[in-house]
Amino acid sequence: xxxxxxxxxxxxxxxxxxxxxxxxxxxxxxxxxxxxxxxxxxxxxxxxxxxxxxxxxxxxxxxxxxxxxxxxxxxxxxxxxxxxxxxxxxxxxxxxxxxxxxxxxxxxxxxxxxxxxxxxxxxxxxxxxxxxxxxxxxxxxxxxxxxxxxxxxxxxxxxxxxxxxxxxxxxxxxxxxxxxxxxxxxxxxxxxxxxxxxxxxxxxxxxxxxxxxxxxxxxxxxxxxxxxxxxxxxxxxxxxxxxxxxxxxxxxxxxxxxxxxxxxxxxxxxxxxxxxxxxxxxxxxxxxxxxxxxxxxxxxxxxxxxxxxxxxxxxxxxxxxxxxxxxxxxxxxxxxxxxxxxxxxxxxxxxxxxxxxxxxxxx
Numbered sequence: 001x002x003x004x005x006x007x008x009x010x011x012x013x014x015x016x017x018x019x020x021x022x023x024x025x026x027x028x029x030x031x032x033x034x035x036x037x038x039x040x041x042x043x044x045x046x047x048x049x050x051x052x053x054x055x056x057x058x059x060x061x062x063x064x065x066x067x068x069x070x071x072x073x074x075x076x077x078x079x080x081x082x083x084x085x086x087x088x089x090x091x092x093x094x095x096x097x098x099x100x101x102x103x104x105x106x107x108x109x110x111x112x113x114x115x116x117x118x119x120x121x122x123x124x125x126x127x128x129x130x131x132x133x134x135x136x137x138x139x140x141x142x143x144x145x146x147x148x149x150x151x152x153x154x155x156x157x158x159x160x161x162x163x164x165x166x167x168x169x170x171x172x173x174x175x176x177x178x179x180x181x182x183x184x185x186x187x188x189x190x191x192x193x194x195x196x197x198x199x200x201x202x203x204x205x206x207x208x209x210x211x212x213x214x215x216x217x218x219x220x221x222x223x224x225x226x227x228x229x230x231x232x233x234x235x236x237x238x239x240x241x242x243x244x245x246x247x248x249x250x251x252x253x254x255x256x257x258x259x260x261x262x263x264x265x266x267x268x269x270x271x272x273x274x275x276x277x278x279x280x281x282x283x284x285x286x287x288x289x290x291x292x293x294x295x296x297x298x299x300x301x302x303x304x305x306x307x308x309x310x311x312x313x314x315x316x317x318x319x320x321x322x323x324x325x326x327x328x329x330x331x332x333x334x335x336x337x338x339x340x341x342x343x344x345x346x347x348x349x350x351x352x353x354x355x356x357x358x359x360x361x362x363x
Contacts, residue, residue: 010053010086012044012134020048027134029095029127038096042135043075043089051085052231055135055142055201056224058090060112060190061104062097063209067145070220079221082233088135094127101210103149113186115193132193141171141231142201143224144190151305152313153208155267155298156216158223159183160191160202162248167200174230175223176240177204178268179300181318182248208304245298250318252301254311255280257289261308265315269299277315280308293317 010017013025026039056074058067071091074080080087092098096105104110109124117129148154157179158172172180183203185192194201204220207213222238229237255261259280271277273296281288291314301316308314 008050010044010046010138012042012088012138017044017046019046019050021046027130029130030123040090040093040095040130043080043087043091045080045082045087045089047082047084047086047233049084051082051233052140053086053088053138054228054231054233055139056080056087056089056145057093057142058145059092059094059098060144060146061110061149061209062092062094062100062102064103064145064147064149065210066147066207066213066216066220067204068092068098069212070145070217070224073217073221074224079225082228083235085231085233086138087228087233088139090135093131096123103209112190113188115188115190116196128193136194136197136199139194139199141167141227142194142199143171143175143227144201144203145220146203146205147213148205148208148301150209152301152303152316153211153213153267154205154316155179155300156204156206156213156219157181157300158202158204158244161185161195162246165200168202170230171200171202171227173244174227175202175204176226176244177219177223178242178244179298179318180244180246181250181300245320247298247300247318247320250297250300250316252313253277253291253293253315253317255308255314256310258309259283259289260306261303261312261314262306263302263304263315265299265302267299267302270297271299271317272296295319 008019013027015025017023023044025042027042028037028039030038056071058071068091071089075089080089094111097103105123107123109122111124111127114124114128116132118125119129156177158175158177159181160168160172162182191201206216225234225237228234257280259282261280263278265277271293274292276290277293278291279288297317297319299315300318303314
């Protein structure tokens with residue numbers, strides 16, 4: 001028998017959800033080889049009064065646990081009670097990756113490069129297609145929660161297209177993360193697919209994969225409340241402790257040499273041009289290459305992997321349009337790192353890579 005529903009009702013996964021209802025439904029994606037069903041839990045919170053529909057989603061990459069924990073807390077503490085409109089909360093989209101502590105699905109593909117998907121495509125493409133069919137048509141706005149990949153830790157930050165439409169700018173400003181970055185749309189990404197359908201989604205990043213970042217999680221929850229308040233869906237929200245630092249330019253500083261990487265900076269720190277931000281050491285104790293930043297800017301991402309190859313991303317640096325002169329303090333949410341006390345001497349050494357350069361050697 002076909003479902004009957006009115007203009008204010010919402011249809012998800014074959015289930016009619018009416019104003020004022022709170023529902024948990026499960027989107028069946030596929031089965032494991034063991035025949036175990038893989039489904040994606042979707043929480044739907046509807047107010048009686050009509051309003052926008054906001055998506056809160058995490059776990060696009062299964063090892064990015066900070067967003068998962070953020071939405072878990074919002075659901076567990078019953079904090080998603082909109083005054084108007086609808087909130088759709090998906091704690092984990094990539095169940096496969098979550099079970100395997102992995103960014104990708106078992107076929108090795110990235111769900112966030114597989115949109116809009118294909119019902120007969122790869123596993124990642126099928127996950128994306130099911131989301132696009134069931135969820136995307138219903139939403140107006142969204143927050144997609146992410147975490148730094150591999151051993152890279154991100155400073156809490158919002159990524160979005162800045163200066164191209166007022167709605168996206170307003171969402172980012174309301175969230176008020178410590179940093180707000182202009183980020184172009186990537187082919188096959190959720191943001192690109194949403195923009196093509198007239199939806200507005202911002203990305204929040206914090207911390208490192210498979211490690212909980214308590215400060216970043218708290219900032220994520222507070223930013224979410226501010227966005228919902230901005231949209232008239234919550235009565236109140238706590239103002240941000242500091243204004244967001246808006247950066248339209250950012251880049252990764254990459255290793256010119258392979259070896260053992262040691263960072264001398266921390267996330268949120270402002271670096272002056274030419275400041276030493278780390279070193280790459282020869283593993284046999286023959287020398288250490290000193291790394292200097294080519295530009296002034298804020299550290300918004302750090303690679304914590306000690307073994308690096310040529311071309312590996314080491315430090316993600318961003319700079320606002322107007323750099324603050326002489327700014328050297330750290331972001332106030334982070335603890336100061338104890339200074340290392342070393343005696344070093346600069347020598348000339350022909351390192352094993354065949355290039356002569358200035359290096360530091362610990363005494």
